[in-house]
Amino acid sequence: DAKTTQPPSMDCAEGRAANLPCNHSTISGNEYVYWYRQIHSQGPQYIIHGLKNNETNEMASLIITEDRKSSTLILPHATLRDTAVYYCIVRVVSAGTALIFGKGTTLSVSS
């Protein structure tokens, strides 16, 4: 079973920030939080990952709570092209450990 819990769907207005929550209450000290997204009919795309500090890149920001039991992916200015399924995954980073996907959150961005 996936180690994360995400809402099945969310809506966001174009131009607004999209905040996608993820609960991972059983996360271990050596597990990272990864976010991927899958736009319809494409392979999943890496977004961002982090261990305990907040992270930011050109795509998004990742906010991890101090107890590491939950996190939020922030898309600062959502566009229609951000409509996708977003997957939050916790993962031990070691050789040969593949990503295990849960059900994810379907984000719908509308104008």
Place this chain on the structure above:
Amino acid sequence: SAVISQKPSRDICQRGTSLTIQCQVDSQVTMMFWYRQQPGQSLTLIATANQGSEATYESGFVIDKFPISRPNLTFSTLTVSNMSPEDSSIYLCSVEGARGRPYNEQFFGPGTRLTVL
């Protein structure tokens, strides 16, 4: 990022036949994985393709049904054998450990959309 191509991109097959899907990466990678995505579902890991040795299969997947080869560090194949309509899915190749990329960054190919009649 690593550029991953899959062939075929899609196919329609008759039940009882087999289909081999190819995955080619533009650079050497450490790890290669195969996933299945059934209609309307999330991705499920089928196996890890090991270079020069037998693949490591996840629970519920067996070598007789999904034989995998990985002859070198840039290429792998997945065969879906004795197909039934339940095998209709998108099959995705994924890689990790591409040169110049963080070790733990996993990339995905575009997928092969398989329909079994």
